Amino acid sequence: MIVAEKKPIDEIIGFVRDCKKILVVGCNECVTVCYAGGKKEVEILASALEMAFMKEGKELEVKEVTLERQCDHEYLEEIRNIIDEYDAVISLACGVGVQFMAEKYFRTPIYPGVDTLFMGVTEERGVWAERCQGCGQCMLGKTAGICPVSRCAKRLFNGPCGGSTKGKCEISKELDCAWQLIIDRLKELGRLDDYDELIAIKDWSTERAGGPRRLVREDLQP
Amino acid sequence: MRLTYPDSIRIIRLPCTGKVDVIHMMKAFQRGADGAYVVGCLEGECHFLTGNLRAKKRVVYTKKLLDEIGIGGERLEMYNIAASDGPRFAEVAKEMHERIKALGPNPIKGALQNKKAA
Numbered sequence: 001m002i003v004a005e006k007k008p009i010d011e012i013i014g015f016v017r018d019c020k021k022i023l024v025v026g027c028n029e030c031v032t033v034c035y036a037g038g039k040k041e042v043e044i045l046a047s048a049l050e051m052a053f054m055k056e057g058k059e060l061e062v063k064e065v066t067l068e069r070q071c072d073h074e075y076l077e078e079i080r081n082i083i084d085e086y087d088a089v090i091s092l093a094c095g096v097g098v099q100f101m102a103e104k105y106f107r108t109p110i111y112p113g114v115d116t117l118f119m120g121v122t123e124e125r126g127v128w129a130e131r132c133q134g135c136g137q138c139m140l141g142k143t144a145g146i147c148p149v150s151r152c153a154k155r156l157f158n159g160p161c162g163g164s165t166k167g168k169c170e171i172s173k174e175l176d177c178a179w180q181l182i183i184d185r186l187k188e189l190g191r192l193d194d195y196d197e198l199i200a201i202k203d204w205s206t207e208r209a210g211g212p213r214r215l216v217r218e219d220l221q222p
Numbered sequence: 223m224r225l226t227y228p229d230s231i232r233i234i235r236l237p238c239t240g241k242v243d244v245i246h247m248m249k250a251f252q253r254g255a256d257g258a259y260v261v262g263c264l265e266g267e268c269h270f271l272t273g274n275l276r277a278k279k280r281v282v283y284t285k286k287l288l289d290e291i292g293i294g295g296e297r298l299e300m301y302n303i304a305a306s307d308g309p310r311f312a313e314v315a316k317e318m319h320e321r322i323k324a325l326g327p328n329p330i331k332g333a334l335q336n337k338k339a340a
Contacts, residue, residue, distance in 0.1 A: 009290045040245065047248040052291040054333035
């Protein structure tokens with residue numbers, strides 16, 4: 001999932017300081033699962049904003065909506081009939097949803113309510129960690145299912161660097177060395193010979209280095 | 223026991239403090255409460271095992287949020303009192319009553335009253 005966390009309330013108040021009527025829009029997907037931008041967080045933000053405005057002697061009308069997704073036309077269309085009634089929108093979706101809404105509703109200011117962090121997993125309740133950087137050419141088949149792009153600080157492809165100590169990375173004692181994990185798993189799988197195979201230089205043009213990416217599937221196009 | 227406690231306290235009964243969510247505490251203040259406190263069973267004695275521990279974390283979170291929006295986190299508190307401990311219940315009620323009295327009314331009270339009058 002895409003992991004996000006709520007923005008400081010001060011920053012959000014700053015966005016809508018001069019508004020009278022706003023729409024707070026949540027998203028039912030990733031940000032709901034990581035407790036940053038689902039229906040519950042929409043309610044809490046709306047309540048906090050109303051109180052913050054009242055305290056300043058101002059009135060703010062907040063409408064709460066939570067869409068199934070904010071990265072698809074069909075769900076974003078659900079607010080087309082009401083969006084013009086509002087001075088601004090705070091979207092609690094990831095950066096993708098905020099942008100797609102801004103593209104679609106050109107005349108309404110759309111502000112982010114969360115900081116989008118990474119693509120990751122729920123390691124345990126309340127703890128999320130990065131697992132993928134969307135490099136466009138998955139290496140996991142060669143690295144025992146553990147990604148050196150997202151989990152090695154140096155993105156090394158042929159074994160650990162000198163900073164790997166007792167299975168931990170030199171940037172933090174909490175962080176596992178990705179290559180230690182890869183070697184341990186290769187051993188477990190009885191495939192340690194794979195470690196001898198050199199991984200060739202990676203083509204980074206499929207990652208962000210090649211500019212913003214796009215995928216076209218003609219077979220699916222209308 | 224015939225104990226008394228301040229009449230400013232309104233009790234909302236819940237099956238367990240684990241049911242208390244951030245939004246419930248926020249709504250209390252949004253509707254004009256000057257203060258609120260959550261009373262759970264003693265730690266380690268929750269019938270549902272961890273309900274009161276969860277409530278405690280949510281109270282801490284909400285206190286921070288109330289601080290951030292200028293309502294003041296000190297208006298919210300969590301207490302753990304045994305169901306059989308009536309004297310402590312009355313004592314806590316007095317304690318919170320005094321604390322909130324010293325803090326004064328909820329900062330949005332004026333705005334709420336103007337809204338009602340309009």
